[in-house]
Amino acid sequence: MSVKDLSELRQNYGKGSLQVHDLSADPLTQFLKWLDQALQAQVAEPYAMTLATADGDGRPHARTVLLRGADPTGFYFYSNYDSQKGLDLAANPYAELLFFWPALEQQVRIHGPVERISKQESTEYYHKRPRDSQIAAHVSTPQSGIIESRELLEQRFADLNQQLEHATAIDKPEFWGGYCLKPAYYEFWQGRPNRLHDRLKYIPDTLSDTGWRIERLMP
Known part of the structure; x- marks a missing residue:
């Protein structure tokens, strides 16, 4: 099958919609709501996320890792510090996460600065x-x-x-441990018919009671 033939396989999304009034004022609460829906729907690998990093020269690298925790501080994952992702984060401590749950026609983008968690926290998780x-x-x-x-x-x-x-x-090996991405941006995407997808983002807003402002994006 050639690339041009793939146009015949396009999916016309239609399982849901997303309006501002549907969203929680807090993006973490909204994320956990969608994650719970993915778990309830028994989607494959609901915790899988694409982690995108860039090295010191700006060359991007992406791979799938597993979310190992999420709280008001941030989103947690673990790795070898000497891996490509570890070297990237040492040179450029900023990354993006992408969750895609095709069965629900939903995805979430989250980006922000990344820090290593404490050795004690990493050790506790390692022994679990x-x-x-x-x-x-x-x-x-x-x-x-x-x-x-x-x-x-x-x-x-x-x-x-x-x-x-x-x-x-x-x-625990000295070269292994955890990272925490501290969100500076969230984007929630819901597939819609005719490629008129719903995209709503959260950006920091010091004037908001929740610290976030919601805006709609063009699809």
Whole structure:
């Protein structure tokens, strides 16, 4: 199938609409409402989000990661600090998150500055992870680095698993931990017929009781 043939597969969205009066005055409350709807609808990977970063030269990189928490401070995810995302955030500590729930014809964009969370918070979360995931964090470094084969990666995992067989706890690697994106912008998108999609954004507003102002965007 050629690219031009894909025009025949366009979806005419029509599962919902989005008006200003539909939205909570607080964007985090609105996000959690939509996330709960995604969970109730049993959409695949509701916590999956695209994380977009840029390096010191402005070259963009995007990948899918999992949301691991959201509160009034921000949105949390975890990674290897030596990964591409970690290097990007060290050089340019600003990022965007994109949640897309196609079954609901909804997406949410959120961007803002990113900071590492404390070592204590990262350690507490690390020890909540499955044991195999804790080991994987140790052996899959440098993340995004070159490795000769899949077999070598699996052997590294098996070797460390055996070494730690009787360990009561596995130390968090120094190169692994959490990040918090502190929202400076939210955009809620609802698919609509004829590509006249609903797009409503929240931007900071010191004159508002909630600290945010809602504006409608052209589709």
